[in-house]
Amino acid sequence: MIEALEWALQDGEHALLVKGDMRRARERFDVAYREAAQQGDGPAMARAALGLGGMWVHEHRTAAGAAMVRVRQREALAQVDPGSSLALRLRVRLAAEEDYRGGGLDAILALLSETRASGDPVALAEALRLAHHCVLGPGHGARRLELARDLIGVASRTGRRADLLTGLLWYAVDLLLEADPHAERAVAELRLALDGEDHQAIRYVLGAIEVMLSIRAGRFAQAEQRAAACHELGVAAGDHDATGWYGCQLVTVRWYQGRVGDLVPLLTDQLASPQLSAVDDFPYAGLALAAAAAGDRRMAESMLARLRGSVLADLPRTGTWLPSMYAIVEAADLLADAELAAGAAKLLAPYADLPVVAGPGVACLGSVSHSLGVAAITTGDLDAAVGHLRAAVHGNLALGHWPAVALSRSRLGQALALRDGPRNEGARRQLTQAEQEARAQDMVLPRYVTGPLTCRPSGTQWRVELGPRSVLVDHSVGLLHLAVLLANPGQEIPAAELAAGPAVAASAGSAAGPAEAAAAGSAQPVLDGPAGRAYRNRLARLDAEIAELESGSKRRQAQARRTERDWLIAELASATGLGGRARSFTGSEERARTAVGKAIRRAIDRVAIADPVIGDELRATVRTGVRCSYHPG
Template structure:
């Protein structure tokens, strides 16, 4: 009884012609109208009527129709099991040499191959259908085989299957076969970054405008969402995605849920709001309506967790995701999308091992776009992921090479948000390679900011993981936190954290970080509690009396301001003032010796420059070893010399 309810079963029609009427109604709904939900109702009624009369041919036609147009249309285990059982039962009742028997064997083989990520069985039946000369059996075999080779390594094979299906449609005379052939051809062209994909899409659109087909039209609408995202029209894309999802649900397309999640996740990613998706994605990964080969949801969850600051969930989801997409695992039409997530999260977590493995797996597909599903969402060129993976492993030269190609590839795709993101990462890679004064890096970052403003999207967080700044209005400075925890220092940037041991260089660096934009003489940094008092060189106070009074006045002001900000829930501003307060206290403490006597320092600026510079460079290396992204940010923003400073970009 549960199974019937899940299939939306209607009561069987009574009468001598009930069976043929139900079969004809099911075939019309499925093939002519693309109405998956209605066809299931009709075919279920037909199967029960044929079973009642012991009509093997009728049972076979109905069981075949219950499979639908796509593979794995029945996601609930009980329903899927019932449909497969009906198909096997019907197959046992009809002539094994018949075209109908071949079509049932094609369906069963395709479902099995798809579930296991294989395609040998279905391709063998494609060859058998060619030899048998059964046009309908061959057309169905070609379409179902296409489902089983959706991994990025099978692009050429998919195109061959789609083109053959278009030709075979002239022999079957079934409009559905032509629509499926054209649809697969469009999807394949987009998946291979073919510049003529939109021409083929127009041909399909014109055909559907003359007479609709709900299932094919749903995929076409999904592609329209993807193109709107590429153009940076986020509000339009979100509205289209909502309409597409509702129509897919009404039609009975179980994939609509996954498509919608991928589309909204992509929009939020480019809007800098991916963390908002965390609750929905946490719920979605456990949904039984997702395909067993769909790993895009895990990628989205890992990225959302990392950007929300939940490093434990991000690391755990990354580990689960790597286990599902590592070398040897089946590759589907969500594989590239999932690998994009692996790379981004590995970078945010500083996981060089995961990034290195992802680089090796992605390298053969560098020239492809990162699409999910049947083209419902696109994250730009795979070169982008290869560049970010190289940044994570510290290979700046390789990162620059890939990111230059990513910018070019995304321009060719007309994917403007992806261009902005790749330009930003390229600026980071150039900074890492050439240093903070790199003109090429600054030019890339400035152009990315201009393009982001034109699109109304946030200026993306750079590869170091610092928070994004909003384009057009509302810019906010990045917040890098440095605080002592016992014998260690915690350096945090966005969701990234590095722990390093206490040292003279770390204390110098903490002073600079807590005073962004201020130039502090190296000789001031060099003097601290451990300074020698036995040097006979000329000396002067670290802080004169007037400076001390000024520091104390500022401390009183800060106490009042911090209390007021915290009461108004303005915690980010309060945190910045607290950092200034900690620095002032530290300066007053370091300027006073035993009994509160003024501490004095040796006036040897050159010796201080050398010592402080070496100490800071040593600690920067230790931070980079702990987290490559934070290390890259600090190398690009900390300057040493006679005057030392930290200048956030």
């Protein structure tokens, strides 16, 4: 009869290696270790301590749990022959755990060489499996493939089915991480290998990959259902990644649905979970993106600040480093943080040709080139943005990632519109195609605003802006008219009122309307209508903006608004006659139409000389005549 200690060890090994039931394995190995320690059985302690390590690295997430297992493995190592297979396997496990936590590779790779020389197939299989887990970050593609192929090969020598399944899994993951066109064939091979006899731990990772493939196909409802089922499978298998992976998958689905801001409460709660990996920063990055999308700037900036000492310091590059950087770039764009976007882009640049895949295929956010393009938009380098986003569209097409294709195409349209103007044919074509692709997937694209056009005084000149484009033009009456029109999009303002100038306060009590005054040829104050309201509204908005900026300690921006307010008040004062009476405009509507139209066209010509794109947009959106207006987009 097998004694209780040996039975517990065999039951734990069967649960782990044959069934993939990590929860039961931990329970049985814990019982076995306690019994072995009580009996002073060093080899049994070593087998139990090895089993407590589990299938992967970093399986024990709480500080207490991880410390307990580490102490047991070291105690067991001291109780066995240093030259034994058990000692070598324990040293491999300890080295892998240490390297994974610290982001290094030296210790595990050195021991991998030692296991190759030892001729021990079990020790080699475990070293290959654990070393592979330590190199899931970008930049290790060739090394990963070598490790996976070696593990598949050595599995025939160990006789352990778990070694073959793990090798097939890592091989499929490697092809996914490198955007290899044969990746889905490798996934299919793994699926077939599991059909004969299931292995819960491997099945769970395969389930996560299938969620990712559903997202790539644009099947969001299916992906969400699979993610929920996958989460239940992970919990049942005792995989502590279940919480973090589910959150990552939900962020990806909601991001493409245009609803990532809805996840702020869920992600905030998940952030406190002790089961999250200590070396996984995606929960912070995902929450930063969700908060930025929801308009919660304070929370977004808080989460980003937590990342500056890890992801943004380029240490360590784990399997969630690229997704974290993706979320950081998108959050930086939403927050208009050009400095953050530029820093992230510098770190991402070496990996432009890779896909953004989380862990062993948990989720995919398309090509890294997309993030580089978004960062370039944020920093205003529009030529670079167009180049990166063209590459992103191509890369996402090759991946068959249809939501990412639509999003990158939409961003490409935005970059072209910012660079060449919203009326640019290429920009319109990309944006139209992106909208069509998005509708086919029940996907909501962000509305990227390339404007608005603004015209504001800047010292003795006027600053005309369109998105990131900006030009300074000397003062003219036409620019004053443009400022009124651009500040009131979609509103028709009579040319007679524009011609009268900004006499707002003095004309407030006039009883005669501008049309009647113009028709009668009388010298009446003519700014009681839309133009007068425009000036009054602008003053009110300036007062509100100044108060808000001052309350936020943004003194420089507040001073700029105050300068504009003082200038407008001075203009109003100069527009009044004796006794505070408003200046009048004498003449017909036709005279006003002609004078205002010429003044606006001359102003637009001057803007176009300085910046043809802004000039073209003004010509396309500003209408002159008896009534003048600005109609963006």
